[in-house]
Structures are given as C-alpha cells and as structure tokens.
Amino acid sequence: MTIPFSALDWRAMSQEERDRGLNNGAAVAGSGDIVDGWGRRSAELRKRYPHHIDLRYGPRERNRIDFLKAGERAPTLLFIHGGYWQMRSKEFFTVMAEGPMAQGINVALIGYTLAPEATLDDIVAEIHAGADFLAKQLPALGAADGGLVVSGWSAGGHLTALALSNPHVRAGVAISGIYDLEPIRLSYLNVKLGLDEAASHRNSPMQQSGGPLKPLSLVVGSAELPLLRKQTADFAGHRANHGLPVMYEEIPGADHFSIMNEIMSPKGRITALIRQLCDGD
16 A cells, blocks of 8 residues: 555654665665666667767766767757765666667766765765766767756756756756655765765755756656655655746656666657757757
8 A cells, every 4th residue: 555645754753764765775676686787788888889988077086977979969968877876886877878869869977976985065066067067068079059958866866956056957857866865864874975964955955945947857656665756746846836847757667776767768758758858848
C-alpha cells in the first residue's frame, strides 16, 4: 500500500528510519550491477565519440567535461551525474546520452569533485564554472549557442535545480532529485558531506524564496522511496506557489534506477521532455 505524502514526516523519524528511507541502493535489488552495466555501455559510447573527451574547465582533477556531438548547430544538454555528491563519476553515465543524441541533441557530461574532498558549496560552484566554460566553447564545438538545457539524476537533480540560476542555462529536467537537504544532513549521508544547518539551507532549493524564472521539469518514479517521491512533489508545489514554470510527472512503475531507461531510450519520456525544452516548447 502506498503511503500518502501527508503521512510522511522525516522530522518524526528516527535516524535509522531516515537512513533507510534515503538508501536507494538498498531499496533496489541489484542496483550496483545496474550501474556497472551503465559503465560498460558508457565506455563503448565514449569510444565512438573520442574527439571532445575530458575538456578541462577548472583546476581540480574531476573538473572535466565530455562533449558528445550529435550534429552541427545542434542544441546542447548538460548532464550532471548522481551518487549523493560522494560517489560515482561522469564516466558511468555517458550512456544517458543515447536518447537525446538520437533526437539530434549534443550531450555534455560534467565531472565534479566529490565529498568529503569538496564541500557542497564547492560542488555547486564547480557546476556553475563548468556551465560557464561549456557555454563559451559551444561555437568552437560547432553547437548552437542559444544556452544550455541541464539535466541530472539524484544528487544531479539537486544540482540541476541550482544550476538554473546560471545565466547560460535556460531550462532543466531534474530526475529523482533532492531539494530539501535537512533530512540528508540528519542521515548517514552527512558523514562525508559535513553539512551544517546553514550550508543545508543555503543549498536547498526548497528553502529559497522564489527561484529562476526558467522552465523546470521534475520527474520521479512511482516506485521510488516515498521520502524521495515526496521531495519531488513538494518542490513542484514550491515552484508553483512562487509562480515559477514547473512540470511534475511520475513515471509509472519506475524505481530510482529503472527511471533512467526513459533518457537512455530515444523514445523515452525524459528524452521527450528534454527535446521539448531544447525546442523551446
């Protein structure tokens, strides 16, 4: 039986309950194998598009962008990987370019320094630096220079929401993201993140009054952990209450990992949303 959102309150939970409610890897059987499969497919895709790999946008080791070109003067999607800001890398997620590229969209995948080596403030700053760098490179790369559409998954969904304030970003698609960091701060995930209350509020889109007046599509799977489904629904309500452009959608039956089939597929729902935003619809 699905728990109604109104009955979910992370404040009333023990830390053990919060930890369990945020642990996507434990919630989805074989999740590690799924991500490993993405990695293998991603390695093959990078071999097919070797010309603009590891473009350096900053001084730290992970400050690199892979640019996969779908066509001349094509629009560009900037994809931000997930891993709760402390795991994985862009190299596991190149396969997410398959759907958008089949629709004639260039895809750039950004790397960023992970916690605890970087604070969340550092990570957000790196995403902005990467967007600035990529936007300036678009003409030389043969891409359309009308601004970036940004998308990201899980922690990347959170970073997508914050990237909307970048002047080079014109729209976003946030997938299964986290928009209020307070439950994160009070969970096992904060051991490496090291958030205090001020940093949590500063980097929580849900805690901001208003936000960028740019289109944002918020997508989550109907079979995801209830606390994370509620994060997406609550943030959609937050944006609507502030008069900001927002679309909320649940992918029927999708969990935190299978939802990514909707961007890997040329006919996937997330691919369609990205196409619409690239077209300015």
